[in-house]
Amino acid sequence: MPAQTLEQHATADSAESAKKADKVDFKMVTFSLAGKEYGIDIMSVKEIAKAGRFTYVPNAAPFVRGVYNLRGDIISVIDLRIFFHLPAERKQEEALESLIILKVDEHVFGVIVDGIDKVVGISSASIQPPHPIFGDINVKYIKGIVENSGKLYIILDVERIFTLDRAEAPAQKAVYDKGEEFERTERELLGQNAADVAASFVKETLAAFRGFHVGAVNSAWFERRLEEWRGLRKNEDMQLREASEADQFLEGFWSPCTSVLWDEDYAKAVEAVLPDIETKNINVWNPGCGKGYETWSLACVMRRRYPEARIKIWANDSDLLAISMAPNMVFPENVPTYYSEYLVKGRNGLAFVQSIRDSIFFEFHDIMNPSTLPPLDLILCRDVLSFLPAIDQKRLLGDFSEKLKPNGAVLAGSNERLGEGWTAIGSEAVSAYRKD
Amino acid sequence: MRVEYINPFVEAAFNVLREVLQADVRRGELYLKSTSMPVMGVAAIVGLAGDVEGRVLFDMDKPSALRIASAMNGEELKEMDDLVKATITELANMITAQAVTKLHDLGFRFDLTPPAIFTGENMEVSSADVEALIVPMETPQGKIEINVAIRERA
Known part of the structure; x- marks a missing residue:
């Protein structure tokens, strides 16, 4: 049967x-x-x-x-x-x-x-x-x-x-x-010299293996890294043949404290960079938050920086598994002391206090789809743009500038540059921009 | 779509379908879709209003709708008559109500509108500015896609 x-x-x-x-x-x-x-x-x-x-x-x-x-x-x-x-x-x-x-x-x-x-x-x-x-x-x-x-x-x-x-x-x-x-097109297509061909090949394999797209936001880093890579590989064979080589190439791209709670130094550096905000209600968007570590870190940093304000953070990711775990994050003992005042001991370990929990909305959302967010004071988007095709990078940046309040800021990845229409307000450790 | 809303809908759909069809139900991979989408042929819609607003759409093709209604009524139904429509409407109501009850327990407050059913060829739904979560459910009677588009009230 x-x-x-x-x-x-x-x-x-x-x-x-x-x-x-x-x-x-x-x-x-x-x-x-x-x-x-x-x-x-x-x-x-x-x-x-x-x-x-x-x-x-x-x-x-x-x-x-x-x-x-x-x-x-x-x-x-x-x-x-x-x-x-x-x-x-x-x-x-x-x-x-x-x-x-x-x-x-x-x-x-x-x-x-x-x-x-x-x-x-x-x-x-x-x-x-x-x-x-x-x-x-x-x-x-x-x-x-x-x-x-x-x-x-x-x-x-x-x-x-x-x-x-x-x-x-x-x-x-x-x-x-x-x-x-x-x-001109032809020239672009042919790539007049071999170096260009090699560079474009590296770009394409990065996109294929790791979804990393070279665009305006990261081209400066890419050029630098390519030079380094050329030195490392002695110019004989620069191509990336497998995913692990792509990972090797991308080493050093990542912002500090990716996929962990921000350590004390970085958290303080972010705190220093955050602009003064006058309003009582602060709205923050954190697209591509992954497992949520950076969202929790940011929530604590902001609580310190703006003790009086009502903070709301919308954190999205299109990875269902990662985002589903984010709201119920617990830690074993070893958490940087920076966070200790925001943690309480629960049954399974340390968890964030209710006031911090209440400030974050974790959402399953694809940034390529439309979203409804109120006007924003801050956008935290580290190493996310680089994983979108160049054309979507541009679109999303337009979206950012549309959603930000005047004077609103973007925290980008350490090796990402926003370019035209944005003024750098960051420090050495933190890459931050204000809308022009 | 807030993470907290996802599970209640998935669980409710799974529980209710398994109970009313008395059969093995499988859940497909969840995904997100931007709003405009074709409807397979029979669509039951339930609106939500309160802390959040939006709608839940139950989408299936006509043969599946007939088979599901037959299974639920325990008799062979061959045409898209009132009984079939009422049955599908009731199914939509049951699933949404159970999901809303679960959400209520988590502290979210909202109400349901009475379900409505649409049938026809070549239909498409779109709601501006909301992305929809698609929960595909596979039953022996056919596939049902549950399309949840809700957002926080601004």
Whole structure:
């Protein structure tokens, strides 16, 4: 009897997964480049065409084949094979090339491919992330990999490919400028010298092994560490081959007292850096609090620094296991004396007193999702930004500045720099910033 | 979503489902979702108001809803009739009430709204600015997703 139920279960499961796969919510135009199959989201594709005799543009990057008159619109034509350094056969002058006309924002481009296949509908749930070390094409231009009727398709992220310089590029650009733009991209892609290649490789492996992303907040540290690393490795082989090497590389990045209660020196240093706050109600946000050690430490530090105020700390983490343990933290005997007045002896060891407990709300929350917090006086966010992709780092910093009261401060990781829009108010031991 | 709120919902869902279905119930991995999400086909919703505000949504597909209602009533139900709807509504009520009772014991005070049930194809719910905790429950009758979106009253 149990066997039968199991079987029923299995068929129900497979039916369910089949249903999932059947749900087509992503369509892509597939084509081939140098014998491999690729796909582009159909929403970016304006049309497909056969065309030839492109008008040559002097001084353009090698992969810009020229410009083309598409029913009155002049579009630039890019040879994707050359762009990705794949072998491309040069056709006769008169021969027609297969052209996919893409529309990315307002720009219309033509890209030359070997052959256009068809439109394939897939379920976006079946798209798998690209492997960081992915062969011919730089992984940042790949959206994902998908299997469809026995073929593997590499889905290209056209927005990434064609909008790298969007911030600088004015909406309307002369074709000539465009050529230059791509030349820059090309240079970036190629990485003019081997050192750049090695650096970008280290960046990518750090992201793959440890989710550490080099961005504006930590690039200064990264550059310094890379130099050191080069010295350590005698320049022969800088690459990180396994997670333990990534850990080695990241040694020294971490802020003091990570995953323990802050020791007396650090707690005092934080206390010294905290700005004067006039209001009676102090609101603090501690995103990425992990197991909660830093939240408890901060609560005690703040209780000392602002004895009169009503302090509220919202501490979040997206790791359910870590955050679930945080509210009921107990310690064996050896706790820095700094905290002794806030601890009481309980059944299982030392626990924090009720007034400290009441000041903290531990929440299961993902910082990438919206949250509702009152205007904040302080944000404690040590070594969290570095584990978000560069674009999310930027977004979160914007979020910080929006949520902070004027004069509000951020305590960042020791090796993190917030950059524009923030004034450093920290000391040697503590990296702190005030909103401009 | 405060850590203290999570367990009462998970436990209540587990206990009530196991009791009413008299079967082996498994809990899936909890996760967070930003607000907009598709609904599988049958959704019972219970609102919360008081120290916290928000809602709890019980989401399942139609065949599962029929099987669960059949199991709870001890008879074979084939159509989405009033009895089925009332049964699912009652299930939602039982789970939420038990969770709220547990929270009450921990010192959180809030009330429930009467449950409402929605059925249809291609539905989506969204509530601005609240992230939802998803508690997937696997029963022999099918999968139920319990979607809890509550926040502290500002």
